[in-house]
Amino acid sequence: SQQGEEDPQALSIQEGENATMNCSYKTSINNLQWYRQNSGRGLVHLILIRSNEREKHSGRLRVTLDTSKKSSSLLITASRAADTASYFCATINTDKLIFGTGTRLQVFP
């Protein structure tokens, strides 16, 4: 079963622009994670936000969490061509992660 749904499914922007992707989930969570997947490769963990946090930063990444709306957003500022990838949110059920369907981001030089 999928917990998260990302929106949009696909996003195309120019280098230097900001990219925002959203994730909605269904059940109560203790934390939410974001992962990146470069084309044809495995996933890499980007950032974790706890349920008692509203916003978290890591470099050019900014994650927000609204537990009342059961939603999270990932903002990538000043995007680069190397940010081209799929991005997934994931919530934890005991030790298991439940992934959303992902947003495909294309950054054009």
Place this chain on the structure above:
Amino acid sequence: DVKVTQSSRYLVKRTGEKVFLECVQDMDHENMFWYRQDPGLGLRLIYFSYDVKMKEKGDIPEGYSVSREKKERFSLILESASTNQTSMYLCASSLTGRQWGHDPPTQYFGPGTRLLVL
């Protein structure tokens, strides 16, 4: 750095063949996972192992089995491959809840195996 390796990047098999996908991690993680990834469906958990010889079904275990004889190695077995098992297979590992400490575990993924069943 955690390293998770998968035995093959690409694999082509015929319908009815028995297929073994191997995954090895080098960080002494107790948890290991097998996912399949299909366009529009995201990652779906096939099986999960929380210790040697221990396993738990995920969301889509039908047509698959797993083996974990050693802590570092988790194998996915397609007993009789079918064309609808053509997919990208991803292995991952993580610390277990008892090992979390302050932060919940993140999962470390292998590069994936793209399996084509003809």
